[in-house]
Amino acid sequence: MRPFEARPLGPLWVKLIATLWLAVVGVSAHAQLPESADNCLACHDDPQLNAVLHGPHAVLSDSRNRFAEQGCGSCHGASEEHMRRPPRGEPRAATDIRFVKGEGGGAGDAVCLDCHHGNALHWTASAHADAGLACVDCHRLHTLDDPMSSAEAEVEHCASCHRKEHAEFMKVSAHPLDAGRMQCSDCHAAHGSATPAALTRPTINETCHECHAEMRGPFLWEHPPAREDCMSCHTPHGSAHGALLKQRTPFLCQQCHLAQFHPSTALSGTGLSGSSLPSGSTSLMGQDCLNCHQQVHGSNHPSGVGATR
Ligand code: HEC
Ligand code: HEC
Ligand code: HEC
Ligand code: HEC
Ligand code: HEC
Ligand code: HEC
Ligand code: HEC
Ligand code: HEC
Ligand code: HEC
Ligand code: HEC
Known part of the structure; x- marks a missing residue:
């Protein structure tokens, strides 16, 4: 398995505007944050990390994300031990819940699945879970653009592990992935599905018919x-x-x-002068x-x- 490669937010100007915006809005937004989040931000107030405050996981009016109630703890756990000053010479205690790439099936995934239980249906039996991938092997939470939400970033990310499959798209005839017109998840369910090769539809043909309806x-x-x-x-x-x-x-x-x-008549070599081809050759005359x-x-x-x- 290849290490996760950090992906830049996008073009430089997008990054610049995002950073400025976070610096201005981010700071003023702190005023309304739950105390539990403020506690963490006392030490972790960095603009890049704070992007999470502007995504779906920190919308205070949405009780599903439990942010108003638990703040950063909704994912990381209350982590009281972590917030204490460690004894001299000792490292700071880790947060209650850790998110480690390549270590799926642990407490980190359980937190995600607790809210995203819809994804659990096929996930537990999927080749990805089986191979030890964790949710954070693909998703990034402290950013406004999760790589899985854009076609190009997704393809690049899948390709970082699936080099062989990605190389197939470079051949003379291929589905137009690199043009950003298509992505792996048009055909594959990254969270797993009931079909072999984790297709998005119940059969291969139905997957193809999704776009090539004229062949149905x-x-x-x-x-x-x-x-x-x-x-x-x-x-x-x-x-x-x-x-x-x-x-x-x-x-x-x-x-x-x-x-x-x-039918021999359709392709017969009979009657052609000098033909050495056997009568009925199927490749005759191209x-x-x-x-x-x-x-x-x-x-x-x-x-x-x-x-x-
Ligand atoms: C008193 C300062 C302080 C507070 C408060 C604090 N942290 Fe930390 N945190 C740190 C430091 C310092 C590190 C780096 C530790 C290291 O590299 O060993 C860290 C590392 C982390 C990490 C990465 C390492 C790990 O354990 O997973 C996470 C995640 C984290 N903090 C989350 C939180 C959350 C969530 C809160 C609030 C519940 C919080 N922190 C509150 C100082 C603090
Ligand atoms: C929706 C879940 C979620 C929430 C809410 C959340 N985090 Fe995280 N946090 C994660 C995940 C997952 C990671 C692992 C890296 C990643 O996905 O970007 C992480 C990583 C971190 C790290 C380590 C960053 C590093 O570079 O190693 C720190 C520090 C941290 N979070 C602090 C916070 C603080 C502070 C808050 C509240 C303002 C918070 N988190 C809210 C899910 C969350
Ligand atoms: C406490 C509940 C909760 C937890 C824990 C949680 N999420 Fe979410 N997540 C939500 C809600 C609510 C939304 C918004 C859904 C919507 O708008 O339909 C969301 C949205 C998302 C999205 C869509 C992102 C977008 O920008 O639209 C992704 C991807 C996601 N979560 C992944 C994760 C991962 C990975 C974890 C674990 C690190 C996690 N979530 C933990 C509640 C949670
Ligand atoms: C192999 C990469 C990969 C892994 C691992 C992964 N996801 Fe995803 N996820 C995706 C892709 C690709 C999309 C967007 C395409 C889609 O909607 O199917 C997505 C979309 C999502 C969404 C938003 C759309 C939806 O389905 O509701 C949520 C929430 C989500 N993932 C949660 C999770 C959770 C929770 C885990 C861990 C149990 C996880 N993902 C593991 C690739 C992954
Ligand atoms: C961190 C590495 C990693 C990433 C990122 C990753 N995969 Fe995988 N994938 C694996 C491993 C490991 C397997 C299981 C062994 C194998 O089949 O190669 C697998 C298996 C698969 C399979 C076969 C499923 C089956 O049921 O047989 C498909 C399809 C797949 N991945 C698609 C994707 C797509 C689409 C993405 C991007 C959204 C993606 N993968 C991202 C590592 C990864
Ligand atoms: C047009 C639909 C489509 C797209 C787009 C697509 N795949 Fe596939 N993929 C399939 C089908 C169909 C199969 C199953 C082939 C079979 O069973 O003969 C498959 C098989 C696979 C397998 C399993 C191979 C095996 O031997 O089990 C992997 C891994 C995979 N694809 C990864 C990817 C990745 C990564 C991407 C994006 C770079 C991608 N696919 C894009 C349709 C697609
Ligand atoms: C018996 C072999 C065969 C099977 C099975 C087959 N195809 Fe084809 N397909 C071909 C051949 C040969 C061509 C090239 C036609 C040409 O060059 O005129 C083609 C071309 C195509 C094209 C591009 C050209 C066009 O006509 O638009 C698409 C799209 C396509 N097939 C989709 C499908 C789908 C979807 C299925 C499954 C429902 C399928 N094919 C099953 C042999 C087959
Ligand atoms: C998400 C939409 C989508 C799905 C699903 C899809 N295709 Fe395609 N397919 C395309 C697009 C877009 C093109 C390129 C058409 C063009 O260039 O005009 C294409 C082109 C093709 C071609 C012609 C390639 C060439 O070089 O002429 C064939 C054959 C084909 N697809 C077969 C399939 C088969 C088989 C499946 C199922 C495994 C499938 N497609 C699934 C969108 C899709
Ligand atoms: C995977 C096997 C397979 C492949 C590959 C295949 N065929 Fe067929 N084909 C069949 C079967 C099975 C039948 C039905 C035979 C029957 O009804 O006796 C058939 C029937 C036909 C018929 C007769 C249709 C009719 O209406 O009676 C023609 C013509 C034909 N195929 C042409 C082609 C051509 C041209 C190709 C290459 C582009 C091709 N086939 C590739 C399996 C195949
Ligand atoms: C020069 C035109 C021509 C070419 C080239 C040709 N065929 Fe045919 N084929 C026909 C005609 C005409 C029929 C009879 C159709 C009918 O039943 O009305 C036929 C019938 C068939 C049948 C049905 C036979 C049966 O016994 O019912 C099959 C299968 C077939 N062709 C396959 C092929 C294959 C495979 C190739 C390439 C190797 C091929 N044909 C090349 C003209 C052609």
Whole structure:
């Protein structure tokens, strides 16, 4: 597992304005803070840390975050021991609850899940929890822009661990991740789901149909593999072949369609002078299957039999 990489807030000017704003508004906001938070801020009053005061976890009118009641303790615990001056030569006691990356399943996650119990449903059985990730392996609480709330920051962060998958998106044909048009969580539920590979929808096809509705059908003339599993022909992330294909045609098609099943007349080499190719070669004259069978996903044309129109 790779160490967490701190991410800057954004462009320099955003950072500047945010810092100025926090310096001005942050200070005046302290006046209304619960005493428990003031206690902590007596020692921890730094603008970057104080961003948490302006996010959803410190909205005083929202009782769900318990901030009005418990202040910083709503996450860190009352931490009385921590606030005491340590005996000379000894380190300060840690806060009651600690948030440590790569140490999931502990008290830190339990605090988050206590409020975000909706996320617990699949989380406990997810590959991420299983691998020991904690909520703070992805989320940052003391910032106004959690990396998981922007497409580009999210992709960069997922890629910091999933280099192989991210590299697939650099191939000739790929889903447009780097342009910021898509993100990993369009297809994957980072908190886990009931499907293999933690997809956002109950099946692979339903995940694809979310954006490629025209492939959903039902069609008058179905092509069974498209109905069953888009992955029979495509890769999800990227491919060296066009259109995210696993193999290029005709080899792709020939994995399932043996040459002898095809009407010999369509591709026969008979009658061609000097042809050394065996009669019925499926690659003859570069006649790609798609030249004739254009509707590989299914056809609604009244005479679309054979996926030819
Ligand atoms: C008297 C000053 C003081 C007060 C009050 C105080 N802290 Fe700290 N805190 C420190 C110091 C100093 C460190 C750095 C300790 C270290 O690096 O060993 C620290 C470190 C921390 C850390 C990082 C290390 C850890 O234990 O996880 C957290 C989180 C933290 N404080 C939260 C809080 C919270 C929440 C409160 C209020 C409940 C609070 N602090 C009140 C002085 C204080
Ligand atoms: C919603 C939960 C939550 C609340 C509320 C919260 N914190 Fe934190 N705090 C965290 C988490 C999680 C971390 C671990 C680092 C991170 O996510 O940014 C953290 C880290 C810290 C650290 C250590 C920073 C470092 O660089 O190691 C300090 C100090 C701290 N918090 C102080 C406070 C103080 C003071 C308050 C109240 C003003 C507060 N926290 C409110 C969740 C919270
Ligand atoms: C005491 C309850 C409470 C705790 C503890 C808590 N949260 Fe939250 N959290 C909330 C509430 C309330 C919201 C706002 C939800 C909304 O507006 O729908 C929120 C919002 C969020 C959001 C959405 C952020 C955004 O900017 O919209 C994330 C991500 C999040 N919490 C993660 C965490 C993590 C990770 C922890 C543990 C470190 C944590 N929360 C601890 C109550 C809590
Ligand atoms: C592997 C990275 C990752 C981990 C670990 C992670 N999250 Fe998230 N989280 C995300 C992403 C990505 C999003 C935004 C996309 C989405 O809504 O699914 C998100 C969104 C959220 C939100 C706001 C939207 C919502 O679902 O309500 C909350 C709250 C949240 N996470 C809480 C948690 C808690 C609690 C934990 C720990 C049990 C956790 N997350 C662990 C990646 C992660
Ligand atoms: C701190 C490292 C880390 C980060 C960050 C991270 N992952 Fe993972 N992820 C893992 C590990 C470890 C596994 C389990 C082993 C494996 O499959 O490689 C995993 C597994 C997965 C799986 C397979 C799930 C399954 O059920 O088989 C998917 C999908 C996934 N991660 C997507 C994401 C996405 C999307 C993000 C960003 C929101 C993300 N990961 C961020 C480490 C990470
Ligand atoms: C267009 C949808 C889509 C996007 C976007 C996407 N994935 Fe996937 N991913 C899938 C599908 C579908 C599978 C399952 C493939 C299979 O079962 O053959 C998968 C599989 C995975 C796996 C599991 C691989 C294994 O061998 O179990 C990981 C890890 C993963 N993706 C990570 C990521 C990461 C990280 C990102 C973002 C950089 C990402 N994915 C973006 C659809 C997507
Ligand atoms: C969140 C939306 C979304 C989801 C979900 C999605 N796609 Fe895409 N897909 C796109 C976008 C956007 C493009 C790029 C279209 C463009 O460039 O005009 C694309 C392009 C493609 C292409 C053409 C690539 C090329 O190089 O021509 C294929 C094939 C494809 N997707 C298959 C799939 C499959 C299979 C799945 C399910 C695993 C899937 N898509 C899920 C949005 C999505
Ligand atoms: C039998 C193999 C096969 C299956 C199964 C299949 N596809 Fe395709 N798909 C292709 C081929 C071949 C192309 C390239 C077509 C071309 O170049 O004209 C393609 C192209 C695409 C394109 C981009 C071009 C376009 O027509 O917009 C998308 C998007 C796409 N497929 C999505 C899907 C989805 C979603 C599924 C699952 C429902 C799926 N495919 C199942 C073979 C298949
Ligand atoms: C994963 C296996 C698989 C792949 C790959 C595959 N097919 Fe098929 N195809 C089938 C099955 C199964 C049928 C249904 C056979 C039947 O009904 O007897 C079928 C039927 C057909 C039919 C006849 C449709 C009809 O209406 O009778 C054509 C034409 C066809 N496929 C063309 C293609 C082409 C072109 C490709 C490559 C782009 C391709 N297939 C790739 C499995 C596959
Ligand atoms: C020159 C045009 C052409 C090319 C190239 C072509 N086909 Fe065909 N194919 C046809 C025609 C025409 C039919 C008959 C359609 C009908 O039933 O009306 C057919 C029928 C089929 C059938 C259904 C056969 C049956 O027995 O019902 C399959 C499967 C098929 N083709 C697969 C392929 C594959 C795989 C390739 C590439 C290796 C390919 N075709 C290349 C024209 C072509």
